[in-house]
Amino acid sequence: MEVTMAEGGGERNVDVAALFDMLRQCKDSAEEIVAKMLAIKTEAEPKSQLRELVTQILLNFVTLRQVNRSILLEEDGVKAETEHAKVPVELTRLQLHSLMYEKNHYAKAIKACKEFRTKYPGIELVPEEEFIRNAPEDIKSSILSTDRTHDLMLKRLNYELNQRKELCKLREKLELQKKALQETIANRKKFLSSLPSQLKALKKASLPVQHQLGVLQTKKLMQHQLAELLPPPLYVIYSQLFAQKEAFGENIELDITGNVKEAQAFTRQLANKDAAMSTNLVNSKLEDDAPDDSDDGQRRRKRPKKAPSKENLDQSEIYQNHPLKVILHINDDEASDMNSAKLITLKFEFLIKLNIVCVGVEDSEEVPQNNILCNLFPDDTGLELPQQAAKLRIGTSLSFDESTTSRPYKWAQHLAGIDFLPEVSPMVSAAEESNSETTKHASASLGLSLYRQQNRVQTVVQRIRTRKKALLALV
Template sequence: MSSESSKKRKPKVIRTDGAPQEGKRGKGDADQDGRYYSEEGEVDVRDPIKDYELYRDTCQELQRLMAEIQELKSRGIKDNAAEIDERRIPSSGHFLLMSKLHLLSFRVCLLEGGDRASSPAVLLLQAKQKVDAYHLQLQNLLYEVMHLQKEITKCLEFKSKHEEIELVSLEEFYREAPPEISRPAITLSEPHQQTLARLDWELEQRKRLAEKYKECLTSKEKILKEIEVKKEYLSSLQPRLNSIMQASLPVQEYLFMPFDQAHKQYETARHLPPPLYVLFVQASAYGQACDKKLVVAIEGSVEEAKALYKPPEDSQDDESDSDAEEEQTTKRRRPTLGVQLDDKRKEMLKRHPLSVTIDLKCKDDNVLHLTFYYLMNLNVMTVKAKVTTAVEMTTAISAGDLLSPDSLLNCLYPGDHGRRTPNPANQFQFDKVGIQTLSDYVTELGHPYVWVQKLGGLHFPKDQPQHTVTANNSLSASHMELTVKLLRSRLQSRLALHKQFASLEHGVVPVSSECQHLFPAKVVSRLVKWAAIPYEDYAELPYTKDVIEAGLAEDTHLYYMALIERGTAKLQAAVVVNPGYSTLPPVFSLCLNWKGERNSSNDDNIRAMESEVNVNYKELWGPKPGYQLLTNQLQRLCMVLDVYLETEPHDTSVEGPKEFPQEKMCLRLVRGPMRLKPFKFNYPQGFFSHR
């Protein structure tokens, strides 16, 4: 290989002073003169300031070359490749120079002794070691501070056992503790000694209480032994009492003192719900004290009542039978939504298994049977009524609703129809299961009258928020007497009407001997028809609108039609009988068919006839309690119809005698511009006059 080719392969290097060299030599490479290159020697010879300036100039030159290369590349011209190569070669030399300067700057770190220890790298290393030492000291101090803070917190949060003890107050301590324990001369000035003294006093007290506790235990054991002896005596006494009670049954029956039966009833009463229990107790007490004809009893299944309050027992056979039950349930069809709602309704309207019955006996041996139920989920009471008569009564067609269980007790108190639940909370329960109103179920469940709730001690205020309603004995007791009187009066009035209707349907108006003086000896007009009518037919009559608008006719009242005749004259009377008869009088609306249709709207005398029976009804009450009011009103209608017809002027254009000759003695036939007739009967004179 020739020398020319060897010269081409030798790379050019840049000298440290910026001049290019023929080749790069290593640490121990020799130059042409036979001398070796040494980096340690070069470090000693070089000037740091000049190396810094050379490093700075090299960086600036390299930055300039890189900017030019970037600009040439950004142009994207192919002819610029040669120019880029021309700038790339010196850039590489500058990189090598920077590398060497960087190596020489850190070479001094490997040297020892002499002035090299003051080089920047060594100074930097020493400073870093000093910072690390200070940082380690700081961490040690912070750890000690954290440890001390934890100890302080632990000491501050320390709670002694004596703090959990509730010590007596200082006043009580110094008042009751003996001086050898309290030591007021020392403890008043030293809180620590005071606390120790209080703890000593607490210990002394507890020792005394422990001794007292032992004495109480001994006394307790003694008393328990006495109780066991008495229990044995009582357990042996019960069979003897049962035998005595069994032997005394004939005596009880003979003396009408059923103690055994009463005892059984009170045992059964323990399983009644609170409202029925209050009703049973108060009704029994009232019967014993004030009304011997009131009989109270309990009906129903006691076993079912006991089962309601028993917790469900865990059955061990459930696991063994679970597979068979699962197979059966999978085979069954899933109940539809309608079936589920029906089940929910039945569950909501469920009655308690036990009920309370009250029998009210009247003087004529007629009995009103009342059965009271309790709806457990609705928290209301209901009642069903039934009447038993002493003798078989004549069946009257118009008397069908008088003793009906659905209407017998309507409006016992004003406005109490018994169709809606008195508990406002029930409406929210009804909405969940699709019940519109309770009136659809009263035939089966009974009527939830307000007075029934009060007899059971239940009160549901409408102007106050609903809380849990509990049975109140005082509320039941305050309403018991009045309610029993109203019930007995209702039964007697309905039975009296029942008898009267049987006569009225046969055209006979029964007038008792006590009421004969209210009417003249001869009454020509007679009742020919008496029949019950529905409310709808009554409302359609043109001459009853005033009564309906006045609120005197409701769908809970009883409606009848009476027809009174005399010759060609026919008087129709639409009668409204209030459920509270005879305290509230019947209301009559009249229409006379004679020479046209006459009623209160076109004839003042018809209005006066209505006033005779509707306004002046107190004259017709008769003997108390006034159950003959209705028949007396009908008899007065017959009387005033006679007066009306007999005082009418005779039509001279018609030949023949007068159709209604005057048989009643009247002072004046008519009076005033309204030409009113004398409808008032004066007894004992026997003449008619104006009011």
């Protein structure tokens, strides 16, 4: 290894490895000489040999000191070179530390800039295209900054500020409208809460006027509500009579009387019964469709339920009435006084078990009141049941109970919409009376015309009114 050294302003090359080899050789030579000197003293050889050895060892010591001095000088030169080389390294290290400090400073500044909260944090500005399209010219034409991007941002912020000011004004206006509407709603709620009592008082106060003018609107509404609880036959009678009164101004009055609670209970019972019957019908159909597990593989057949015997039906159950009744007041169309205008009052009842409608005179001051309704149409005394099914239900007694005030007249069944077939064909009965073909056709035509007349409310009311007038004339 050669090292260039500067000493006294000059440079020299020193082989450090050669110096260490020379030092090692001098040390080995000194050890050999010392070993020889010990051997001479031990063997008692002549001392003349010791002088030469001492001279050689001294020369070795001088060489050692010279080599040692050269090594020390070399070490000092290396240290000086090291110190000289450390100066640029330290400068570079200081520059590196300065750069790292500046880097950290800039990083902190960038982070602080990123985390810096401006005056408009989280503001959702309108898109730039919409701003250019919709912003007013005074905002777009103003110059707020030399930086184009910053200037555009400031303009967009001004546009957003103007929009928000307008929205604040609109909000205040809407708040005032909302407050006014809330006050109006509160006043109307207060009025609506007191409206039922006012309507009740108005309704009570208007009753005398309604009676005076003959327009009983309250009673009419109540009657219509009660009509919904009527059985279908009585409802048909009520609707036809009411339609006749409204359409042609017939001088009649209608009322629905009876126990409303019992009628409601009967309606609910009938609805539950219909629902149960439909459920049982579906279940029985499913059971009939299911195959039987018997050996022959045939399907199971249910026996029909036995109808209740005629002996089990009580007389009161047979003539059981529906809780509601339809009252018909027939007035005199020629009378001027309202008190003397009422001629007769009829009561329509529905027998639930027999499915027929019975009619009777309500105000029976005289005994033969049923004579007015008896034979109102030919062969209609009201003592014979109009339906074959009703006769079968009653059993041995084929005639209606004469002790009751109401009778099942045929014209009442026609008015109620209850259609039934006669027991004997009209053509056969006409043939028994006369053998001529002309008589049979005339009888059939007469029966058809009579049937059509019986379906008309006007014909029935007119006949009852005429018969009542005739009876009053006789009395």
